[in-house]
Each structure stands twice: as structure tokens, then as C-alpha cells.
Amino acid sequence: MEEAAAPERERDRKRPRDGDMDPSTSAGAPPSTAAAVAGASGEAQYVYLPVADALKAPGARVCLFAAVSEIGAAVRSRGTDFTLTLRIVDQSRASGISVTFFADNTALLPCVRSSGDVISLHNVVITMHHGEFFVTYNKKFSSFALFEGKASTECRPYQCSLKYHGSKHDNEILTQMRMWLVYNPPGLKDLELQLRSIKSDSTFDLVCKVLDVHEASNGVRILYVWDGTDTPVTEFPMILDSKSVSPPPLHLEGAPLPREVLCTLPCVGSVLRVFANRLFKEIPHLQKGIYWARFCNITCKQEFSMWKGILLPSSRVRLLSNEDGSVVDRLKLFNSRINTQIHRQPMACLCSASDIADVEYERAGYTTLMESLTHGEVTHKFKTLVRVVAAHPHRASDLCSLLAGNRCVRLTLEDPTARVHAFIHKDDGAKFFGGFLTAEALTRKMNRLLGIPEDTEEGAPLTRNPPWIWCCLKSYRLNKNDPWGTRRYRIFGTEIRD
Missing domain, CATH: 2.40.50.140 (Nucleic acid-binding proteins)
Structure with missing residues (x-):
């Protein structure tokens, strides 16, 4: 009986008691224990090694109690099994160690709810591959249990393997691990x-x-x-060509997304x-x-x-x-x-929206460009908050030609959700620029829209930052047989102030 009780006394000697805790580590450092033993009553007594100590016993079966810092994806192994890799950390090894699980199907693999949750591992093996240590979970004799990592009075696992059996000391270790996690959350926040x-x-x-x-x-x-x-909003190269501004592309991926995919994207953010x-x-x-x-x-x-x-x-x-x-x-x-209309607006302009434009739909609600792009009908009228990032053409003579009704101007508009081209037609040109103005006045207004500073002498900035403006848009189609493919936008009811 004395020999049977010795391992248990050795375990108790290595487990810090509440009264023996160093005040400097009272934030809940995980207990430092050594190995798995059998208690005097025959009940399994799991002694959990710190990860750093477990690395000193390659090839041996060990028990670990640690926090999950990274969650991998379940994939099929080269054989018939499914495999999953987690990375776990504890106080002894902040960099952690990878744990590779194998199971006959994905339902038997750990399903970690959140990084920072706690995992108990029994009879896993420390192995080395290409000079790096990792932990191997053997489906024949290893077992696991997952617990919430946040502070809680609930000590029951939310998932455990069939072979897992806890011990009466696990709750104490779990509580201390949770306290440690409060001050040492996994990951580089x-x-x-x-x-x-x-x-x-x-x-x-x-x-x-x-x-x-x-x-x-x-x-x-x-x-x-x-x-x-x-x-964050981006800046644009300063316009050096006075004839036109090359329009930037609307999509990084080249061709636009199919409409059925586009309509699945969020309209805010x-x-x-x-x-x-x-x-x-x-x-x-x-x-x-x-x-x-x-x-x-x-x-x-x-x-x-x-x-x-x-x-x-x-x-x-x-x-x-x-x-x-x-x-x-x-x-x-x-x-x-x-939850509030104003917070749906672009974050960059909540305190700095420009007042250089007047719109007819003053009382209309705010609509993002993505909300219009995914609108259920081709034709759509709305008020939005955008930046004019490009204009074509840009010459004063062409703008005067717009006012004379001989051509239209295409502006490239953007908000945090999308970019679109929008046209100013002859009927809206005079309204948009605030009357039939001189070429100099038209150029000055267009430069304000494009974020071109008035001082463009030597030493002036090489980039421009267009202001946010309120704008009324309406969409229309060019071909009724291809309404979505020929959809266009037009600016109306908008006037640029002096």
C-alpha cells in the first residue's frame, strides 16, 4: 500500500497548492506536473506535463493541458484517415507546438469553437520530424477533451473523445489555465x-x-x-495630362463578378x-x-x-x-x-463629409453603391456618398461642349463597397456645374471634385485626395434584351457649389 501511494504523493508534491502560489504568478499559471500515474484506488490519475518538459521525452506517451492558439482544417490524409492539426500553447512554451490528430471520420476530430479554448490530451506521443517537435494523437490509445477557455464556472467539456476519462484534479487545472489565459491570450493581438x-x-x-x-x-x-x-481611403496620382484622366479599373480581378455571386456580397463594409x-x-x-x-x-x-x-x-x-x-x-x-443610418456611411467621412455638392433628394436615405449594384431591378434612383476618382474627358473645352449639349462626361465614382462609371448627360450638365460657366470656372470645379489642389507649382504634392460628395444617381439599360449586361449609371439632381 505504501508503494502504491508513493506516485500519488510525488504528484501532490509537484502540484502547487493555493497557499503556495507565488503572488507574482497568481494570475493563474498552469500547474507543473510530471507524468501519468495510477492512484491508490486504481483510478487513473493524469499528471499533465508542461509542453516544454514534454519535449524532453520524445517517443513517450504524455498528458498535456494547454490552450489552442491555431486551428487547422480537417483534410483526408494520404491513407484512409482524416487528419487535423492544432497548435497549442501554455506558460512553458509561448511559441507552442503542433498537434496532429488522426481519425476514421471528421466527426471524431476535435471541433474547436474558438482559439483560446482549452484542450486536455491523454496518451499523446512527442515525435520529431525534420528537426521539429510535434505531438501525435493516435486514434487507438489517445484521447482528448475540449473546454471553453473563457472564465466560467462550467467545467464540463463541450466535446470529448470516446476514450477520454477525466480525473478529480482536472477542474483545478482548468480553472488555473483559464486564469492564465485572461492575461495571456493566444496569438499576437x-x-x-x-x-x-x-x-x-x-x-x-x-x-x-x-x-x-x-x-x-x-x-x-x-x-x-x-x-x-x-x-482606408487611398490617394491617386496627380493629373499631369490636361486632356483627360485615364479611368482606373473598376475591378482588380479584371472582369466583373457574375451577378449571382455579386448579390451574395454585403452591402455595407x-x-x-x-x-x-x-x-x-x-x-x-x-x-x-x-x-x-x-x-x-x-x-x-x-x-x-x-x-x-x-x-x-x-x-x-x-x-x-x-x-x-x-x-x-x-x-x-x-x-x-x-443600426444607425449615419454609421452605415463611409467610415472615412463621418466627420469630414464635403459640402461642395447640393442634391435634390435631401431627405432621401443613404444607399451604398453595392446596394444599388445588387438591387432587384435594373432601374434604380438613389442618393449616395462617393468620391470622384477620375473624369473623362477633362479638358475645359470638352466641359464647355457638355454644357452646349454636344457630348457627355464620364466620372468614375467610388465608395468603400464598389466603383462605378456614371455619366453626366447634356440635360444634367448645366445643373451639375451650376450654370453655363467659363472654361476657367469649369476647370476649377472639376479640379475640386478630383482633389487637385489649386497650388500645382513646383513642390506641390504628387498625389490627390478627392473629397466625399453627396450625389444622386439613377441606373438605366441600353438594351432591353440584355438589361443587366448593358446597365449604366447617370448623375442627376446634383449641383457642385462654388
């Missing part, structure tokens, strides 16, 4: 940005909803991602195009449905003054559930945004 905060030529993490995946003709995959916020030159194993899952995902080590740049996301060779994609803390935060922010 300082590098996690929202679309409204993305930056050019830097790497960061993005948590976004993947709305669609499109494969371009050159084999590049384009992921359409959204988080409910607006990408920017949809970022993320380009992937190689196949990530999570992408086939993203192609089958709408997922939230964490894009780790992603970068962005501006192309044609539009934001373009790029997945690097070092990037990773991690699937997230709707219950993940980062996902919940973004959905709360978006729901609060769309």
Missing part, C-alpha cells in the same frame, strides 16, 4: 488588424469572413474577405480581394461555404488605388468558428454600425 486599419507593405494578421473564392485564368486564387469595416499564388489546404474548405478565418502573416498593397491583399509563402490560413472571440467582436461592431 498587437499584429491583428481590421480592414479599416490595414497598411501597405507590412505584415499582420486579419480575421475576416471569406465570402467567396474565385480561381482566375492564370491559376491564382482570389479570396473575397470582409469584416464589416471599411478599408469593404470586400477585400486577397490573392493566393499557392494552394493552402484550407482553401478547398473555404470554397465549399462561408467561413471566418484568420489570415496570419498577410500583406497588402495598393494597385490602381485599390487595396489588394496578398498571401505570402510564410502566410497561414486558420479556420474559425462563429463563436471565436475575434469573430464575435467583429460581428458586434458591425451590428452596432448598421
